Amino acid sequence: MSDEPGLRIGSEHDILTARQRGRALAEEAGFSGSDFTVLATAISEIARNIVQYADHGEIVFSLVERDASRGLVVVARDQGPGISDVDMAMQDGYSTGRSLGLGLPGARRLMDEFDIQSRPGEGTTVTMTKWVPAASMARAKR
Amino acid sequence: MTIPILKLGDYLIASIQTAVTDADLIRLQDDLATEVGDLRSRGVVVDVTAADVMDSFTIRTLLDIGQVSKLRGAETVIVGLRPDVAFAMVQLGLRLDGIATGLDLEEGLAILDQRVDGRSHER
Numbered sequence: 001m002s003d004e005p006g007l008r009i010g011s012e013h014d015i016l017t018a019r020q021r022g023r024a025l026a027e028e029a030g031f032s033g034s035d036f037t038v039l040a041t042a043i044s045e046i047a048r049n050i051v052q053y054a055d056h057g058e059i060v061f062s063l064v065e066r067d068a069s070r071g072l073v074v075v076a077r078d079q080g081p082g083i084s085d086v087d088m089a090m091q092d093g094y095s096t097g098r099s100l101g102l103g104l105p106g107a108r109r110l111m112d113e114f115d116i117q118s119r120p121g122e123g124t125t126v127t128m129t130k131w132v133p134a135a136s137m138a139r140a141k142r
Numbered sequence: 143m144t145i146p147i148l149k150l151g152d153y154l155i156a157s158i159q160t161a162v163t164d165a166d167l168i169r170l171q172d173d174l175a176t177e178v179g180d181l182r183s184r185g186v187v188v189d190v191t192a193a194d195v196m197d198s199f200t201i202r203t204l205l206d207i208g209q210v211s212k213l214r215g216a217e218t219v220i221v222g223l224r225p226d227v228a229f230a231m232v233q234l235g236l237r238l239d240g241i242a243t244g245l246d247l248e249e250g251l252a253i254l255d256q257r258v259d260g261r262s263h264e265r
Contacts, residue, residue, distance in 0.1 A: 034226035106234035
């Protein structure tokens with residue numbers, strides 16, 4: 001597992017930087033074109049959540065290998081207000097902010113694995129992983 | 143970076159580029175609302191061909207642009223959604239209900255021609 005240094009997320013511009021960084025790493029990992037967009041979209045959603053609700057935080061990307069597959073892990077951490085009802089926040093259309101309320105549940109649908117830990121007053125950590133599809137892995141090895 | 147708005151006859155055209163910030167989008171929404179009135183435009187085309195990501199904020203802003211333009215008397219068409227972007231939008235759970243979409247700028251203008259003509263016949 002190779003960890004990149006954490007990317008500070010504290011402004012709208014950092015949202016753009018995060019998804020560009022994620023896209024570059026996805027390319028390195030062997031993902032294909034449409035997966036870049038899927039990953040960049042999920043990263044955009046969770047990075048915006050940090051800026052909107054916690055003011056600032058960080059995103060750490062890492063490439064992982066498990067069995068014969070490779071994946072990109074995205075960890076988004078903040079020390080913001082936290083989420084009092086995580087189950088509620090994971091429902092479509094639920095938002096305490098001025099948004100469509102699709103950020104967290106949408107990001108979960110875009111990724112293969114998704115975990116959220118949050119405590120009110122302590123912050124939130126989202127860990128999400130996307131695995132390179134077998135077909136793309138086979139192409140990359142050829 | 144301000145998103146430029148081009149005028150073409152009765153229509154306004156705006157192209158969203160790769161790296162637009164939330165502030166750029168909000169500004170576009172405000173600029174379009176003003177210009178639709180100032181230039182007495184009948185239609186707006188927002189071209190998203192160059193947009194690499196359409197996340198929930200972008201979509202919400204586009205829906206708002208459509209609603210605001212409608213209240214100001216103009217129809218809106220979104221054109222140029224790339225296949226991968228459309229796929230990610232569907233997975234994310236985003237919908238563009240209530241707003242017209244077209245494949246490219248040409249089709250967007252054709253849709254506006256139909257809608258604006260149709261409306262003038264209703265009068």
